[in-house]
Amino acid sequence: KYHLNLMQDLVATQDNQLESLRNKITDLTCITDGILTWKMDDYKNMFATTKAKTSHEICSESFYTSRYGYKLGATVFLNGNGSGEDKYLSLYIRLLPGEYDNLLEWPFRLPITFTLFDQNEHFEKRVNIRESFLPDISWKHFQKPEKDSDALGFGYPKFISHVMLNTRNYIKDDALFIQIKVDTSKVIPM
Amino acid sequence: KYHLNLMQDLVATQDNQLESLRNKITDLTCITDGILTWKMDDYKNMFATTKAKTSHEICSESFYTSRYGYKLGATVFLNGNGSGEDKYLSLYIRLLPGEYDNLLEWPFRLPITFTLFDQNEHFEKRVNIRESFLPDISWKHFQKPEKDSDALGFGYPKFISHVMLNTRNYIKDDALFIQIKVDTSKVIPM
Amino acid sequence: KYHLNLMQDLVATQDNQLESLRNKITDLTCITDGILTWKMDDYKNMFATTKAKTSHEICSESFYTSRYGYKLGATVFLNGNGSGEDKYLSLYIRLLPGEYDNLLEWPFRLPITFTLFDQNEHFEKRVNIRESFLPDISWKHFQKPEKDSDALGFGYPKFISHVMLNTRNYIKDDALFIQIKVDTSKVIPM
Secondary structure, eight states: OHHHHHHHHHHHHHHHHHHHHHHHHHHHHHOSSSEEEEEEOOHHHHHHHHHHSSSOOEEOOOEESSTTSOEEEEEEETTOOGGGTTTEEEEEEEEEOOTTGGGSOSSOOOOEEEEEOOOOSSGGGOOOEEEEEOOOTTSGGGSOOOTTOOOOOEEEEEEEEHHHHTSTTSSBTTBEEEEEEEOOTTOOOO | OHHHHHHHHHHHHHHHHHHHHHHHHHHHHHOSSSEEEEEEOOHHHHHHHHHHSSSOOEEOOOEESSTTSOEEEEEEETTOOGGGTTTEEEEEEEEEOOTTGGGSOSSOOOOEEEEEOOOOSSGGGOOOEEEEEOOOTTSGGGSOOOTTOOOOOEEEEEEEEHHHHTSTTSSBTTBEEEEEEEOOTTOOOO | OHHHHHHHHHHHHHHHHHHHHHHHHHHHHHOSSSEEEEEEOOHHHHHHHHHHSSSOOEEOOOEESSTTSOEEEEEEETTOOGGGTTTEEEEEEEEEOOTTGGGSOSSOOOOEEEEEOOOOSSGGGOOOEEEEEOOOTTSGGGSOOOTTOOOOOEEEEEEEEHHHHTSTTSSBTTBEEEEEEEOOTTOOOO
8 A cells, every 4th residue: 555655656746747848848849940841641530530520720839930939830720711611721820929929029020931742753843832921910910929818820711722632742641741931031130 | 466566667667768858858958059048937936045045056958059069058146146146146157068078179269148138029129238258268167077077157246236137128027038159150060 | 456557557658658758859859950970988888799799780860861851870880790790890871761751852862971080189180080972873772761661771881990990089988979961052942
């Protein structure tokens, strides 16, 4: 009995340690250069799951525009949402509360490009799908995000139609690649 | 009883694995570009703690000046130490024994800049506190660090007075940001 | 009994979580710039072990040529293999199946340089051992790697003789440093 109690404590401690490690790793993953190339494996299953539910959202890992920059996350609705529902893949980006927000300029003004890669093995035959936008700084999406607020996503309800997505090599080996690229070339490092 | 013993072994194994993961993550955190932007959350509590003890030191995560470069760590005494005791925040840097020390040039000669950021939301109104120095290579601080030696810190006992620290937006949302930047622009990569 | 069962489940869950964390960390380690500086600690013991077995291979951590690039791993036979057996240290590189292979160009064409560092404390006295090659794209080694295939290594069975390895400061504090550098300067980022 005595040993069992001791071990219960130890296992509980380990659980906390695991949680803390997971968070640290998530933070590490975030350190980046404003370019997230998001591989979505297991497309067929994920699409089936998302079709069965209404507005089923898949979130990317979050990432930073620079080591001490803005924190962002992308969101995909494989079966579409809003005006894209049932016929399109919808793709959004949102600002997340980041560690360095108080050091950064607001609203967020960096241009963002979404790319869906054509995985044709011949580079010259690839037709990537690409959409770019410049944040409209009057919109709520681009203000400093508040903790615990459910920030809105900005993007494309009709990013690509299901019909088109199944052409070419947008899906290959049951995986697709979406890249979110934040143009940080005009940011002056502190 | 049998099960319990088995599980004790398993839990002990897990404990070792957790320790090994923690070390790996600490090492990962280290990989950097010679710039550490250190966010100190929970300032009020930390200051109270540090005031209650004599010479209470807070250590930053350690970091490398490049992927295979020098290993450094910063140290803060919120309530000051030495000539800064009770009235100043003291800030130091020290060389730590690193994985690649035998590949590097000694003594350490890279210029270092400490910055305390003013978190004013308007960039043009910010008055950051900045101090730079060039290592004096005759000092013990900048020789190749030995394992298990308690390396000395080099820096500023009077980096900023408590009075000044509580002005402007040096502290905001109970957090302050200290940046340690090692100028690696003159290092020739191997 | 009831508690014990519960705890068994919890410990099993933790085991899975540990495994998942280990994999994530291995992936993180991989993110790099095509330069692996591999520190081999504990040389004497490792050499004794490798001498006792035939063709005992030591694998480096795997690494990527860029954040979303090719995945590679290096292999060392401290006691040599093939034509280098018993007299040389053999050094090889191999392509590993990577997350982004379907986005990349094949065969692999990037020049690779192996360096064994002389750890002489005076930089100007160092004589590093260096070998470079340009992949021969007709070779199987440089085609797109298949999952679960035991990819072949490409490199130097006679990278350095044991006699020479024990001269100068190739081994220092019982450690040696091997660098594998992939020249990515001609890669056009996507």
